[in-house]
Amino acid sequence: MRNTETQESANYSDSEESEDSFLEEETVPVKEQAMRKIEFALADINEQLKKNLKQLVLRTSNNKSDFFLRYSTRMKKKLDRDLHCLHQVYDLLENDKKSTKRELFYEHKSIYEVQRNLDSSIKSICELLDESRSNLNILSCGRGILRGAITFLVKDVGVIDARVQEVLITDALLHSELISEANFILVVEKDTTFQKLIDENFQQMFPRGILVTSKGYPDIATRNVIKMLSDKKKFPIYGLFDADPHGIEIYLTYKYGAIKESAEGRGAFVPSIQWIGLFPTDYNRFIIDRTQCLKLKRTDIVKVENLVPRSIQLGESIVTRELDWMVQHSFKMELEAINMCGPEYMSRYLIAPRVTPSNLQAEKHLSFTSGFEQEFQFSETPAYMENTNVDGCNDTDDEDDESLDDTDIDSDTLRMMEELIDNDSD
DNA sequence: GTGTGGTCCTTGAGCGCGAT
DNA sequence: ATCGCGCTCAAGGACCACAC
Numbered sequence: 001m002r003n004t005e006t007q008e009s010a011n012y013s014d015s016e017e018s019e020d021s022f023l024e025e026e027t028v029p030v031k032e033q034a035m036r037k038i039e040f041a042l043a044d045i046n047e048q049l050k051k052n053l054k055q056l057v058l059r060t061s062n063n064k065s066d067f068f069l070r071y072s073t074r075m076k077k078k079l080d081r082d083l084h085c086l087h088q089v090y091d092l093l094e095n096d097k098k099s100t101k102r103e104l105f106y107e108h109k110s111i112y113e114v115q116r117n118l119d120s121s122i123k124s125i126c127e128l129l130d131e132s133r134s135n136l137n138i139l140s141c142g143r144g145i146l147r148g149a150i151t152f153l154v155k156d157v158g159v160i161d162a163r164v165q166e167v168l169i170t171d172a173l174l175h176s177e178l179i180s181e182a183n184f185i186l187v188v189e190k191d192t193t194f195q196k197l198i199d200e201n202f203q204q205m206f207p208r209g210i211l212v213t214s215k216g217y218p219d220i221a222t223r224n225v226i227k228m229l230s231d232k233k234k235f236p237i238y239g240l241f242d243a244d245p246h247g248i249e250i251y252l253t254y255k256y257g258a259i260k261e262s263a264e265g266r267g268a269f270v271p272s273i274q275w276i277g278l279f280p281t282d283y284n285r286f287i288i289d290r291t292q293c294l295k296l297k298r299t300d301i302v303k304v305e306n307l308v309p310r311s312i313q314l315g316e317s318i319v320t321r322e323l324d325w326m327v328q329h330s331f332k333m334e335l336e337a338i339n340m341c342g343p344e345y346m347s348r349y350l351i352a353p354r355v356t357p358s359n360l361q362a363e364k365h366l367s368f369t370s371g372f373e374q375e376f377q378f379s380e381t382p383a384y385m386e387n388t389n390v391d392g393c394n395d396t397d398d399e400d401d402e403s404l405d406d407t408d409i410d411s412d413t414l415r416m417m418e419e420l421i422d423n424d425s426d
Numbered sequence: 427g428t429g430t431g432g433t434c435c436t437t438g439a440g441c442g443c444g445a446t
Numbered sequence: 447a448t449c450g451c452g453c454t455c456a457a458g459g460a461c462c463a464c465a466c
Contacts, residue, residue, distance in 0.1 A: 014459060070430095071466090078431070078432095101456090108427085119457095120431080120432090120454085189438080190437085190438055190439085191438070191439065192439090193428090194437090213438090214438085214456095214457085215439055215456085215457090216436095216438025216439075216456080216457065216458085217437060217438075217439045217456080217458045217459095218457070218458090219456040219457060220457085242437090244437095245436095246436065246437050246438095246458090249436095249437090249458075250437075250457095250458085251460085252436095253457085253458070301441090302460085303436080303459085305458095306459080306460085334438090387445045
């Protein structure tokens with residue numbers, strides 16, 4: 001045992017000092033750092049396997065303060081999958097190749113069994129190496145799409161003009177050059193809304209707008225690309241989601257990332273995104289058919305129960321208040337509810353008035369908005385106007401008299417939800 | 427008691443297949 | 447030809463069981 005330990009230390013003593021000092025140097029490329037870490041981890045775990053230890057540790061250095069993965073006897077399969085994944089990542093880095101999750105999965109389908117096992121391994125490896133997924137040359141199958149006033153110049157691909165075609169959002173866009181005269185980005189929750197807006201001439205109506213969707217919960221690539229556009233071009237970002245608990249959670253995922261932030265998706269969020277609808281309280285502002293209102297299910301109420309404290313913690317008073325209203329009235333709405341009001345209704349009466357006035361003035365085709373404002377009297381102040389500044393920073397100090405403070409909302413809402421759960425036989 | 431893996435649920439979408 | 451169903455994929459979160 002002692003001999004082995006001596007041998008082990010002999011194996012790494014030569015490189016240990018240089019290893020640690022090497023890793024701390026910022027000038028070393030990410031790729032080289034990751035490869036060194038993997039080499040260490042594989043050699044180290046190999047030694048542990050020889051010793052037939054009860055518990056194995058996957059680590060990237062001898063420094064005990066560094067992140068490591070621990071594997072008990074019941075986690076043999078997990079270890080096997082993680083090691084295969086580590087080998088695949090090393091292969092990608094060594095050969096300067098990029099691969100999708102799906103491709104990696106099919107390379108060792110018998111090992112991973114189902115894709116979520118590979119997802120779990122990738123997540124673990126990102127934590128272990130302290131690198132984002134894209135830095136490890138792992139791409140996700142693009143899910144998000146984009147259309148509007150922007151052109152990407154992508155290395156090795158060429159010109160991708162989003163004015164004339166839908167663009168699949170992948171990590172490759174992150175490293176492209178941009179040509180754009182856009183002055184805002186509109187993120188919509190789902191593809192049906194995206195297509196509907198395109199069909200209703202979104203591009204003619206908003207020639208300087210960019211429309212984005214990630215088809216449900218946003219993937220990391222889409223969040224990263226929106227963040228990149230926001231950072232580079234300072235576009236204001238607006239978000240349009242269903243007036244239901246999932247829609248609100250999707251908004252929070254865009255704005256703050258996932259609750260369990262991982263190395264895989266580190267930094268993939270867009271703090272400047274502004275929620276412009278569909279608010280539950282929009283039921284009072286638009287002429288929405290009662291049949292478009294769907295009763296909250298038990299699972300919805302449970303989700304609201306979790307979202308309320310989260311929104312309070314995040315200081316999202318509008319979200320808290322809208323959730324409160326939703327629970328009090330016990331129904332939710334999808335974006336399609338607005339479409340039922342009339343042709344181009346969503347673009348004209350929901351989106352146009354809710355992007356900033358400076359943007360509206362730049363739109364030649366929006367003369368109808370002033371007419372709309374005259375003909376349509378809001379029964380109450382829309383939430384997006386109450387405490388959102390033009391620069392996208394929320395100002396939670398200016399609550400009107402009728403608004404509840406967070407403490408009141410919390411207790412009222414929770415009581416309401418408890419009653420609903422008790423009465424809900426669904 | 428705490429942390430974590432595995433499982434199952436939700437959202438969004440697409441595709442193939444069988445019944446009508 | 448159309449519709450409904452069940453499967454897939456990619457994200458998210460919640461919950462339970464188990465190891466430490």
